[in-house]
Structures are given as C-alpha cells and as structure tokens.
Amino acid sequence: MSAFILSLVLTAAPTDVVVLPGKDMAAKHIVLISGDEEYRSEDVMSQWARILNSHHGFKCTVLFALDTDGVVNPNKSNIPGLEALQTADLMCIFTRFRNLPDEQMQHVAEYIKSGKPIIGLRTATHAFNNSKGSKYAKYAWNNQVSGHEGGFGKQILGETWVSHHGKHGSEGTRGRIAKGALNHVILNGIREEMLFGTTDVYTANPPKDATILVFGEVTDSLKPDSKAVTGKKNEPMMPIAWTRETDGRRVFTTTFGASTDLESEGVRRLLVNAAYWALKMDGTIPSASRVDIVGAFNVTPFGTKKDDAWKKIDKRPADFFK
Secondary structure, eight states, rough: OHHHHHHHHHSOOOTEEEEEEOOSOOOOOOEEEEEEEEESSSHHHHHHHHHHHOOOOOOOEEEEOOOSSSSSSSSSSTTTTTTGGGGGGEEOOOOOOBOHHHHHHHHHHHHHHHOOEEEEEEEGGGOOOOOOOOOTGGTTTOOOOOTTTTHHHHIIOOOOOOSSOOOOOTEEEEEEEEEEEOOOOOGTTTOOOGGGEEEEEEOOOOOOEEEEEEEEEEEEESTTTTTTTTTTGGTTTTEEEEEEEEEEEEEESSSOOGGGGGGGGGHHHHHHHHHHHHHTGGOOTTOOOOOOOOOOOOOOOOOOTGGGGGGOOOOOSGGGOO
16 A cells, blocks of 8 residues: 555544555455554554555454553553444454453444454453453453353353463474365465464363364474474474354464564464455465565564563554554
8 A cells, every 4th residue: 555545544534543445345344453461462463454455455444452642552451443343344353351341342242243253363362351340241261151151262262361381482383284274275375384483382272163273383492493392392282273163153263473473474374364264255365465564564572561562652553554
C-alpha cells in the first residue's frame, strides 16, 4: 500500500483504530487484536496485517491495548474498537490475561457465538482473565465452571495456560512437521528448516478433535542453528500448531508468536496460510505466496516485568504503520 493511501485511511478512521482497506469491496475482513505485556503483540499484529493487506489484498482492522491518552500500553485491559468484529470474517487474537470491561468483551463474545473462524497466537491460550463478577467470566483462562473449563483458550483454541515446557528466555523452538501433516494446505511452501522461534515451547495437550500440524523441538539456545535438547523435553515433543473444526468453525492455534518469531519466513508463511485456511479459501493458498516484511519492522525482544516490554510504549496505533 502506498504511503499516500495509508495516510488517508489512518486519518479517516478513529485515532485508536487502524483500518487497511482491501483490494476491492469483496475482500475478506480480518480483525487482528493485540494486547499482551510480554511478547510484543502490537508489533506482531501490525506487521501480520500489513503482510495480509499489502501482499494478499485482505481488509485488516488492527486493535491495540491503549492508555487513556490513546498511547499504546500493553499493560492495559482496554482495547477500543472491538465493535469491528461485527463485520469481521476472521478474528485473530494475541492477548494475555485481559480483563476487558463488559462492554468491550461483549463484542468478542458475540463473535465467538457467531461460529466464525478464529486464529490464536501464543498467549491467546490464556487470552482473558475476566473477573468473577463479569458477565463473561466463563472465558477466563482458569475458569472451572462445568462445560467451560479453561475458558476461551481450552474451549475454543484447544488449550489454556499450563506451563513453559522449554526454558523461557534461553531455549528456542524448532518446528517439526507432524507425521501425515506435510500435505496440509497450511504447510504449503513450508519446510521444517524454515520454522524457528526464539520463544520457548509451551506445555500443550490439545483435545482429540485437534489436528496437530507441527511439534516443537526444544533447542539449547535461541539461535536457529542450535542443537536439540536431549532428554524428556523432546520425548515426546509438544504440539505448537494445530487446527480444530467444530460445528463448521475453523480454528488455528500456534504457540509461536513473539515479534522475534516473525523474523522466520516459515512462521510468517504459517500465519498467512492459516488465515486463508480459516476463511475456507484453501484452494487459493499458493506454495510461494509473498510473506516478506512490509515497511519498517523493528523487532523488539520479548521480556518480563523487569524489562521494557512491560512499560508503556511511546507510540500511537498509526505509528506502527509508518
């Protein structure tokens, strides 16, 4: 997209919402929701949206966790613009322990009820931490109410937060394609050596109705050429990418997702292909589609409360698209 067109879109939309128009009026509408204080989801979702829009023509709306002054603050449970889900064809979510106000959470709940497709990245397995007094407490990651155990993560994506399987911050993840999954359309154009991330493997046990596409081999460092850790961590390996199809809804989940993971072409291609699959556009997934980075993408290492990742960012939503 040209800088001229983008500037028109950003000034025409509310200042806290970024809308990238599709190639035509019939373009599918993808809403990408960021809001985590560790893995730089604001970088991930804005760049993923730019790839989906610039290279593939999808209409993309990108939402951010904001402070009261409209500046991106990954610590906040405030994501304006969720009403965009009313016209969405696909929701992509990368939040962590959000306790959204009911008036915002209502839009998420209505989208979930619609049966439309969903893609969840990394901490989306524990996307929500709704208070017990909330109308939407059943979506909380640790919910124990019968029929809603594990909340949104377990019930929709297939897993909630369990634990780090690899050592956080020092052991990476190398993708290993599951037996029989090589020909799945989501893996079009992907070779194992293309799948590497600096985020560690999560413990994950998706339900029986899930189709495992990729397992995560724990590596002894954060370098792509690092060796596999020996022992129980890789015997067996944990699933890191899977699909579910229930009642007509398509769901894709991956525990890849930090901004550093997007340095891997394989991870970017996995996410782009998953969007096509979730939208039931299987037959249009090319094996060599464009997934190169669009514009500036200053990768920021993930962090914890001790690091800058948890601090307020001196950026507004539009700044991620300059």
